[in-house]
Amino acid sequence: MKIFRNILLFLLMLTSTGILAQQDTLKLQREARALLRDGNDLYNKQKYVDASVAYKKALGKNSKYQKGNYNLGNALYQEKNYKEAVPQYELTAKTAKDKFAKAEAYHNIGNAMMEQKQYQPAVDAYKNSLRNNPKDDETRYNLAVAQQLLDKENKDKKDDKNKDKNKDKKDDKNKDDKNKDKDKDKKDGDDKDKKKDDKDGKGDDKQDKNKDKKKQEPKPQQGKMTPQQMKQLLESLNNEEKKTQKKMNAKKAKGKKVKQEKDW
Template identity: 70%
Template sequence: MKNLKYIILLFAVVFSSKEIVAQKDSIALQRKARKMVRQGNQLYEQKQFTDASVAYQKALSNNSAYDKASYNLGNALYQNQNFKEAIPSYELTAKTATDKFTKAEAYHNLGNAMMETKNYQGAVDAYKSSLRNNPTDDETRYNLAVAQKMLDKQNKQNKDNKDNKDKKDDKNKKDKKDKDDKNKDKDKKKDGDDKDKKDDKKDEKDKDGKGDKDQKKNQDPKKDDKKDKKQKSKPRQGQMSPQQIKQLLESLNNEEKKTQKKMNAKKAKGRKVKQEKDW
């Protein structure tokens, strides 16, 4: 029984010693953090914002929940116009701060950083959170009104840009459709013209082929000889052979001679005889 009590007492002493050591380490880290914050504040007053930022970051490395260090770091970054980098520091302060005044200040500065990055919706939300923690802050209320006005303007501009983009897209679609339709009509016309040209070429080819065939036929001496022989051997209907023509001419010549004799006889009978006068 005595041994058990002794063991329990020993564990209590060891545990208490570890707790005491941890507390001492924590206090030491807090002191280092405070020291670095004071050093950062001095640099900040001298407008050495980059060096001040380094000091505040060292303070946070010793105590990550040190809201004064994160808040001051945000201010130093803001003064160096590193607005995007300042935003996480203000958000950390607003999360870790235990009193409403510190939270209100953190949200107020967060809204300012959001304004600088043109995140007007984020600024409006930050200023509203600041006023929830400190409703009497007129400066925050004024900033909220400005942020709301800028947000409305941005939304209107975005809407106009979207409408213009939609109109432009519609116009581009219409122009593309008109162009496609025009190209289709052009292709149809071209196909028709090509077809007509093809038909014309075919007709010319057929015509030329026929002409060439006729010309070739006319120029063929063998065929001409055969034709002449055929005509000599068998006269065409309605035509006379050379022999028949000769006989007809001889007959006509004989008839003409007979007629001429008759005419001469009639003339002789009707002609007056010239008598010689006897004076």
């Protein structure tokens, strides 16, 4: 009888403990819902930072509050804090049991990725959204835009890669041409030196011939002029005289005014 009584007391204690725990859980859930409503009011007033604070407090009361995660993601998105918004949407997509809720979460992930110009993750997110809600035309349109931007990005990367490749080839070609020019300059220099040596040799021969020629030509006697030299001297004196006369005439004519006839 005593044993039965102890068992009964133990069961009563467990039951009361469970009831108290359940009551605490319900209390926290009510507080979380109240904070969520506060956050929604602030969100509608476009006070997104304050709304984020309220949603975080709601999640502090109930970490598994799906609406809290989703709404926090929206508030962060409106703050343009796309990087932190994505994990909130991902958590919603993971825990939501409703397909439409999953589709909306993935759609918003795609939008946040688009804002960050991360086109491949955006395409993947939109596809996941359509898997959960194939009739969503808005998601289908966004997917088409994201795919187009992704194709352009891949094409630009490919073009840049080809440009770098062509640049490397051009640099190698310029290097080869430079080496060829260097070899050519060296060859030209050698040829030039060779020609110079040949020229110097010929120059010496020519100089020796001129020396021999000078030795053979008769030298004019000192103090006497040849007929040719006398003729050149007379012509030079006549030219100087003509120049002097011309200068004199120019001085006389200088300052002479030309009278203009007037038409009365």
